[in-house]
Amino acid sequence: MYTVTRYHDISCGHRVCGHENKCSHLHGHNYRITFVCTGELDSVGRVIDFSVIKDRLCMWLEKNFDHRFLIWEDDPLADPLLALDPKVVKVPFNPTAENIAEYLVKTVAPKQLEGTGVKLVRCDVEETRKCTASYIL
């Protein structure tokens, strides 16, 4: 199996609802998000051109998550925060690194990679240089 990997860095706010400690506070990270795609080789000998991963996945992050605050739609702070800043992003999951990775693999990538014949099979969401969560299909 061939894989191709590209990462993208974004800055994002979040809070983890129900966290026992300081992650329940409003805070943010300089996230590094790594995409691992797989597929058959094309006539040139590539799974997919790296620029297509950039255009389809990295630019999705730029447009939808970068410099935004992610808040779970069930979080009691969701509506008050949205009232203060309409650019706050309501997401259908508690925004842990694990859940962000799964959402990118299962919800975002299938739409973004449609027609390429390529699949996102792994996503790593790094919150700090020491802490990364992954979702692997």
Ligand SMILES: [Zn+2]
């Ligand atoms: Zn955090």
